[in-house]
Amino acid sequence: MARRIFKYIEHLFYWKHRKGHGIHSPYLFEFVNQVLFNPRKTQVPESILKEHLRLRSDSSFVRRSSVSGKYGALLYRISRWFRPEMILELGTGMGISTMYLSSGSPETPLHSIERDMERAREAAQLICRCCPGPVSIHWGEMGEKLEDILPLVPGRLLAFVDGNHHYDPTVDYVRKLLDKAGEEAVIIMDDIYWSAGMQGAWKEIISWPEVRVSMDLFHMGILLVRGDLNKRKIKIKF
Numbered sequence: 001m002a003r004r005i006f007k008y009i010e011h012l013f014y015w016k017h018r019k020g021h022g023i024h025s026p027y028l029f030e031f032v033n034q035v036l037f038n039p040r041k042t043q044v045p046e047s048i049l050k051e052h053l054r055l056r057s058d059s060s061f062v063r064r065s066s067v068s069g070k071y072g073a074l075l076y077r078i079s080r081w082f083r084p085e086m087i088l089e090l091g092t093g094m095g096i097s098t099m100y101l102s103s104g105s106p107e108t109p110l111h112s113i114e115r116d117m118e119r120a121r122e123a124a125q126l127i128c129r130c131c132p133g134p135v136s137i138h139w140g141e142m143g144e145k146l147e148d149i150l151p152l153v154p155g156r157l158l159a160f161v162d163g164n165h166h167y168d169p170t171v172d173y174v175r176k177l178l179d180k181a182g183e184e185a186v187i188i189m190d191d192i193y194w195s196a197g198m199q200g201a202w203k204e205i206i207s208w209p210e211v212r213v214s215m216d217l218f219h220m221g222i223l224l225v226r227g228d229l230n231k232r233k234i235k236i237k238f
Helices: 001-013 026-034 044-059 060-065 069-082 096-104 117-130 143-152 167-180 196-205
Strands: 086-090 111-114 133-140 158-160 185-189 211-216 220-226 232-235
Touching: 001 211, 001 220, 026 069, 026 220, 044 060, 044 069, 044 096, 069 096, 069 111, 069 117, 069 143, 069 158, 069 211, 086 096, 096 111, 096 117, 096 133, 117 133, 117 158, 133 143, 133 220, 158 167, 158 232, 167 185, 167 196, 220 232
Parallel strands: 086 111, 086 158, 111 133, 158 185, 211 232
Antiparallel strands: 185 220, 211 220
């Protein structure tokens, strides 16, 4: 815990790009200014917010381990803005982040992997209630299930990696996603400072040449894959 507090203080000291100031790429400026900071006040559907609030009241797991409303809304806006050909989630949990991602782009096929059978079952029930789009919950060992899904990955991929908070599997999962992604992809990593291993994985991954832009929001990290972007690493207070 002390290490995370220290890293957060360090993050606050070094952030520079509040609401896109100092960013010259139109694509990147739009992402930071319009998607991250949401000046148009894009709203998550009320039904999604109500389900999230209800589950937070009923489940300690949701309060402790699922995305907050703030970051769920960010997932919704990213999905809505990017309009991917596929959404792939590693770590369904109770289905909260799945719900936000799917509602942002309801026509997009979403595949989510969860290794805990009970959570996968409850997530599937939530998705049936809230997300009429093409959502598939895959229960089983994450690496095995990912191998099954990778052949389906199209060029334009949105991925949310929240399935294993250790260095080796995290690096392996993101490496495989990047190898399958096409010319434009967005990969979101949760809890990048959760442990020394996750911090090391984040540092390794953002050094890879195909990761053109990395955005460090502290609680999440965002990787942008797009050939016309200049290589840069950005810290943002979100």
